[in-house]
Amino acid sequence: MFVDPRTPSHAVPSKFSAFLTLLSVVFAVPSKDPAPEVKESINPPRGWTLRSAAPSHHTIELRIGLPQPDFPVLEKHLYEVSDPFHERYGQHLTKAEVEALVAPHQESIDAVSEWLATHGIGESDIQRSPARDWVTIKVPITLAEKMLDTTYHVWTHDASGDSIVRTTSYSLPKHLHPHIDVIQPTTMFARFKGYKSTIHDIDRSPSLPAFTGDSTNSGAVIDPSCNTTITISCLRQLYSVPSDFTPSAHVGNSVGITGYLEQFANRQDLQSFYADQKPQAVGSTFNFVSVKGGLNDQNASNAGVEANLDVQFAFGLSFPVNSTFFSTAGRPPFIPDIGTPTDTNEPYTDWLDFILAQEKPPLAISTSYGDDEQSPKASPDGLVQDLPSLVHCEFKIPSDGGVGDGDDNPATQTCLTNDGKNQTKFIPGFPASCPFVTAVGGTEFIEPEIGVFFSGGGFSNFFARPSYQDKAVGKFLSALPKGTFEGLFNPNGRAIPDVAAQGERFRVFVGGQVVSVAGTSASSPAFTGIVALLNDVRLRAGQPPLGFLNPLLYTIPEGFNDITIGNNPGCGTEGFNATTGWDAVTGLGTPNFSKLRDLVIRK
Structure with a gap:
């Protein structure tokens, strides 16, 4: 009998419950992560000069964006309630309705949480957005580099002298790629002005x-x-x-x-x-x-x-x-x-x-x-x-x-x-x-x-x-x-x-x-x-x-x-x-x- 590990336990006969628990653990936590694969890579941006390695005492606030599988549905709602010729014009969604449409799948939430846990980051260290589609953590630069298999540097904007800590490439275990859309700050070299x-x-x-x-x-x-x-x-x-x-x-x-x-x-x-x-x-x-x-x-x-x-x-x-x-x-x-x-x-x-x-x-x-x-x-x-x-x-x-x-x-x-x-x-x-x-x-x-x-x-x-x-x-x-x-x-x-x-x-x-x-x-x-x-x-x-x-x-x-x-x-x-x-x-x-x-x- 095949049992989908996402099936609620109350929907499974009791004699299979122990087996289901075992399956969940095996699928959710691989015994050994495969080698990291590049998630994102860019060319060094024009107008920025690499100055030095990021200081070891530096703390970085990472924002991890999880996939929003129903985002196209949210976009459809947005255009319908904003179209003066549509019967729904002006019927704006509530905050709760919006959050339901941008929420990630539970398997993405679990996969990211389990990955963070392997690096000693527990739930008490995590800030989640109301829809749970964004995870924010503060970590030392050395831990961020280990998690993302990368090296951060201090970059200086040539024209203004503004400095930021960024990298031009980062990697994640392959099984996490479908569960993480983006992690920043990594490759974004914006000058907010x-x-x-x-x-x-x-x-x-x-x-x-x-x-x-x-x-x-x-x-x-x-x-x-x-x-x-x-x-x-x-x-x-x-x-x-x-x-x-x-x-x-x-x-x-x-x-x-x-x-x-x-x-x-x-x-x-x-x-x-x-x-x-x-x-x-x-x-x-x-x-x-x-x-x-x-x-x-x-x-x-x-x-x-x-x-x-x-x-x-x-x-x-x-x-x-x-x-x-x-x-x-x-x-x-x-x-x-x-x-x-x-x-x-x-x-x-x-x-x-x-x-x-x-x-x-x-x-x-x-x-x-x-x-x-x-x-x-x-x-x-x-x-x-x-x-x-x-x-x-x-x-x-x-x-x-x-x-x-x-x-x-x-x-x-x-x-x-x-x-x-x-x-x-x-x-x-x-x-x-x-x-x-x-x-x-x-x-x-x-x-x-x-x-x-x-x-x-x-x-x-x-x-x-x-x-x-x-x-x-x-x-x-x-x-x-x-x-x-x-x-x-x-x-x-x-x-x-x-x-x-x-x-x-x-x-x-x-x-x-x-x-x-x-x-x-x-x-x-x-x-x-x-x-x-x-x-x-x-x-x-x-x-x-x-x-x-x-x-x-x-x-x-x-x-x-x-x-x-x-x-x-x-x-x-x-x-x-x-x-x-x-x-x-x-x-x-x-x-x-x-x-x-x-x-x-x-x-």
């Missing part, structure tokens, strides 16, 4: 021109001062938010901002910003949530330009919607000395772990951080599988750096692949290139509003174009002259950006001073503030929040101001041009709230 362009000036005695009633291509009437200084009032005028529209604080709406790299959001600066631009919000503030020990130092000298920009505009636009600032600890560069024995430069995955464990994450979240798509490698190591799990919220990511490699100066972009081939390619940003987030490009000026030069745009080299983009992006590609940028981009890839918003000359308070800030890291919180207003419209109408936006956005292009001027140079080219309809500079365009309000309420 902000998508801010430059601080242009310090404006100590600002004066704003009088309102004269000019109009723009959005049909709104705009104060001409918005050509030189972007304020909350400018964004509301430019994107057609009625002057008498105020969202509710009592319908369960929420908005969030992520903070990394010791970027602190200063509450006093927020009060100064509100006094200057949103007087009715003076005295209000945001919720602060620490992730992995993240701080929010309120010393004025430590106020972060990025953090202040994000909270002031996202929360200012959406006031009085419930607002949260998340600060996640950890930052590069890692300095391998006795004072910093633990490498903590993986804050992005730490935040994802945290937010996926929450019952009610904010309904719209903006992050202004990321990296070149090729830095996290071909599969950004589980991040892509984590992002669709945020089915209750919409995630905004800026898209910066033109068509180049994220360098704000097109003249210094290298645009070479880091796969050992050193090919010249347009290099999009990640996670903007992930099909499960909304990528936001940048614009400037008001008459007319045009695509700004640093607006990141192009096509993913790793992620296929999602079906929701086929019509709009296909039209853009068919209009490109034959041979345009041939070989420099992947025409079948996920296209970015999806939308755009102003990205220049934002009036921000930092350390008690007024500064002017540029970058798509300004565009992302601005667009997120508009999304929070749209969620208010739906919630007050008794409808569910928008959730994952992209499938909806591409069905309502009439809700956007089409931007037809501008380009995003890089890699020795002029980049793509803004044009009628979707384009790889400004996406569908900038939001027209008055039109979108009617469109989203009908869905």
